[in-house]
Amino acid sequence: MIRERRVTQQVRAGTLGIGSSYPVSVQTMWAEALTEQALPAVCSTMESLRDIGCSLMRFSVPDDDHVEAVRRIASWDIMPVAADIHYDYRLALKSLDAGVQKVRINPGNIGATWKTREIISKAADLGAAIRVGVNSGSLPKQYRDLTPVHEAMVSCVLEYVDLFEQLQFPNLVVSLKSSDPETTCEANRLFASRSPWPLHIGVTEAGPLIPAVVKSTRALSSLLEEGIGDTIRVSISGEITSEVISAKEILKTLGLWDGGVTIISCPKCARASFDTHGFFTQCGMELERLKCRVTVAVMGCAVNGLEEARHADIGITGAGKRIIIFSKGRVVREVDQADALRAFREELERLCTRS
Ligand code: SF4
Incomplete structure (x- = not known):
């Protein structure tokens, strides 16, 4: 404490x-x-x-x-x-x-x-x-x-x-x-x-x-x-x-930082159909710059991803060939791999505008 x-x-x-x-x-x-x-x-x-x-x-x-x-x-x-x-x-x-x-x-x-x-x-x-x-x-x-x-x-x-x-x-x-x-x-x-x-x-x-x-x-x-x-x-x-x-x-x-993103992300394994490592290469600094207080989940697959990150305000995960954007365990959008980052950014912006 x-x-x-x-x-x-x-x-x-x-x-x-x-x-x-x-x-x-x-x-x-x-x-x-x-x-x-x-x-x-x-x-x-x-x-x-x-x-x-x-x-x-x-x-x-x-x-x-x-x-x-x-x-x-x-x-x-x-x-x-x-x-x-x-x-x-x-x-x-x-x-x-x-x-x-x-x-x-x-x-x-x-x-x-x-x-x-x-x-x-x-x-x-x-x-x-x-x-x-x-x-x-x-x-x-x-x-x-x-x-x-x-x-x-x-x-x-x-x-x-x-x-x-x-x-x-x-x-x-x-x-x-x-x-x-x-x-x-x-x-x-x-x-x-x-x-x-x-x-x-x-x-x-x-x-x-x-x-x-x-x-x-x-x-x-x-x-x-x-x-x-x-x-x-x-x-x-x-x-x-x-x-x-x-x-x-x-x-x-330690709870001593006001605002900003809390990140949950999986390390990936053979089940992954979304590249969590590549996601951070492309979006890591954007998340660091965000001032709104949100929990973001970046998970490799929907097998464990959706369930384990169900408390996240917004999340992205793979589901076969498709990508799911979710919020509080609910699917918000399902898109092709090629549209994944654009869809994620749109949903994140929407969330931050609301909060
Ligand atoms: S969420 Fe899926 S891909 Fe990530 S470590 Fe767990 S089982 Fe593997």
Whole structure:
């Protein structure tokens, strides 16, 4: 059972509210260099990810060329943009001036405290947010050998938080990540018991698709069930779209996502006369974009399909050479294979218009 959400400070990153007064949001991170040639793909990807529910996109900013790139990206106003800064505090200042709504820093690698103060002061002047991110693998020297690791992570981040609080900075988000789901959970639980700042949660360096989704689901579901976590990322060595879809799916499964499609689909077997796998290749993203709250069943055959998915608001299944579109276990239409997707889309649109 989901516990009541942990009450946090409320933070703004541009149009995105972060904290217990707002829904848990999904974010992701661009994985490539921001060359001139890459920008059109960045734009179309951001629009597509926004349409399926991503609320913030983070970009690494390792040099001045990237500052100029995030200036352009932020000006598109597709969704709030965060600049990820390591080592050079001037890149954080320039990114903030360039219009990003959030910077992510690890004060441990920014260097002298006055540099972090400069970043805080600039962000405060511009109304931008700062995420202080600490990862278990990159703790500063004085914390590196302390055990247990999650306590060292929290002690370290609380030291940073203290500086932000002294300067009365209002827009702080914290993250404590490890590649080990259990350490991630323990660090976030401990921080949540000691500080009111919102938490961005995720398992770092989680691996390719399947290990990343399994580890992230393990950690994020546990924390979210305890009411901990205000933004989430499923970090995957792979497709960026999968990060957003899997994060959304975790929230949907926990009842923390408002609207959207719940999918029931069969894995197929020798009885299948409808290609459920091919259906998702063609219609998967359309379903992800839908805002109306419906349960969609995609079944290979009518032998089990109709019966097992009878609670679905709309379903599609094979029946010999024909395709059946059904709703709540009742056949709505029977069409040829060639007309299947068109008929399904029409019925789905009708349903969403009604609901
Ligand atoms: S619904 Fe039909 S095709 Fe799909 S797994 Fe079950 S029996 Fe096989």
